[in-house]
Amino acid sequence: MSALLEVTDLFKTYGTGEAATRVLRGLSLRLDTGEMAALLGPSGSGKSTLLTILGTLMKPTSGSYVMLGEDMISADDRALTEFRNAHIGFVFQFHNLLPDFTALENVIFPTAVREGRETPAARARGRDLLSRMGLADRIEFPSANLSGGQKQRVAVARALMNSPELVLADEPTGNLDRDSANQVMDLIGQINREEGTAFLISTHDEKIAGFCRRQIVVGDGVVTG
Numbered sequence: 001m002s003a004l005l006e007v008t009d010l011f012k013t014y015g016t017g018e019a020a021t022r023v024l025r026g027l028s029l030r031l032d033t034g035e036m037a038a039l040l041g042p043s044g045s046g047k048s049t050l051l052t053i054l055g056t057l058m059k060p061t062s063g064s065y066v067m068l069g070e071d072m073i074s075a076d077d078r079a080l081t082e083f084r085n086a087h088i089g090f091v092f093q094f095h096n097l098l099p100d101f102t103a104l105e106n107v108i109f110p111t112a113v114r115e116g117r118e119t120p121a122a123r124a125r126g127r128d129l130l131s132r133m134g135l136a137d138r139i140e141f142p143s144a145n146l147s148g149g150q151k152q153r154v155a156v157a158r159a160l161m162n163s164p165e166l167v168l169a170d171e172p173t174g175n176l177d178r179d180s181a182n183q184v185m186d187l188i189g190q191i192n193r194e195e196g197t198a199f200l201i202s203t204h205d206e207k208i209a210g211f212c213r214r215q216i217v218v219g220d221g222v223v224t225g
């Protein structure tokens with residue numbers, strides 16, 4: 001397997017002086033292309049912090065980060081934005097869909113804004129992804145009228161729009177009942193197998209982690225298992 005990303009000796013401290021919170025304390029981790037991994041650890045252990053750094057949305061206090069052979073630490077904001085748009089998708093616990101927009105509009109909107117236009121190819125890709133997420137009959141529904149599980153599946157489709165090599169998901173099933181959560185994870189697993197997209201999914205839920213081939217446990221600011 002080839003390395004998708006590698007972080008080495010990551011430190012992240014929020015605040016300074018007496019208010020300093022040292023969250024990551026020399027964390028190292030390698031993810032390979034096409035991996036499906038769960039990120040586990042107690043509340044406050046730094047899972048979201050790590051995902052934010054891996055998503056290039058925040059730089060660590062120190063440490064190295066290389067993704068797809070590129071140095072993410074020395075890159076400037078503009079280069080990072082470009083890199084992120086091309087290679088990384090995000091799914092959050094709260095889907096942040098635009099309620100008045102249809103499922104399809106939500107999926108293609110970020111790409112359309114970036115490209116300054118909405119292409120037929122983007123619409124076709126959006127439709128295909130929504131169908132694969134089991135939402136073929138909900139494509140033109142306003143997202144406000146979808147169930148929680150359906151909204152989260154739209155959010156997964158949106159994250160996949162640009163065929164990223166990596167999707168970072170922060171508690172994507174945290175708000176869902178067991179059946180909806182299982183369905184979301186099943187569909188993510190399918191995409192992982194069919195498209196080779198790597199997923200790193202933070203969760204508190206061992207059953208959700210069980211859908212992933214690898215479990216990464218964070219504690220005391222490092223990977224403990």
Ligand SMILES: Nc1ncnc2c1ncn2[C@@H]1O[C@H](COP(=O)(O)OP(=O)(O)OP(=O)(O)O)[C@@H](O)[C@H]1O
Pocket residue numbers: 014015021023041042043044045046047048049050
């Ligand atoms: N912007 C910030 N400023 C200061 N402290 C922060 C900030 N973000 C997070 N923290 C602190 O860093 C620690 C790790 O937070 P983080 O959200 O990464 O943990 P987590 O493992 O994702 O937690 P949870 O499972 O509860 O979501 C916590 O103690 C949190 O209070």
